[in-house]
Amino acid sequence: xxRLWNISLVILTFGLTxxxxxxxxxxxxxxxxxxxxxxxxxxFLSFLALxxxxxxxxxxxxxxxxxxxxxxxxSCRASPRSSSTTCC
Numbered sequence: 001x002x003r004l005w006n007i008s009l010v011i012l013t014f015g016l017t018x019x020x021x022x023x024x025x026x027x028x029x030x031x032x033x034x035x036x037x038x039x040x041x042x043x044f045l046s047f048l049a050l051x052x053x054x055x056x057x058x059x060x061x062x063x064x065x066x067x068x069x070x071x072x073x074x075s076c077r078a079s080p081r082s083s084s085t086t087c088c
Contacts, residue, residue, distance in 0.1 A: 023029045029040065 024031065030037075
């Protein structure tokens with residue numbers, strides 16, 4: 001599952017980098033700092049707020065309970081390569 005997320009985020013990052021390069025090079029946005037000089041800044045800020053609020057609502061789940069987190073220390077039984085000398 002973690003590998004799928006990793007690959008998905010890498011592909012998304014690469015795609016958004018290409019999209020940002022296209023916007024800048026095509027002249028739709030004059031420069032990276034053009035968000036402060038036109039009406040696109042408020043639109044961009046609204047988009048970021050929408051994404052963050054959607055992500056927050058999605059993470060809360062249907063029941064309003066935060067998702068369970070995995071244990072930070074893996075158990076010896078979960079590891080297929082564990083030997084009796086490394087586990088307590």
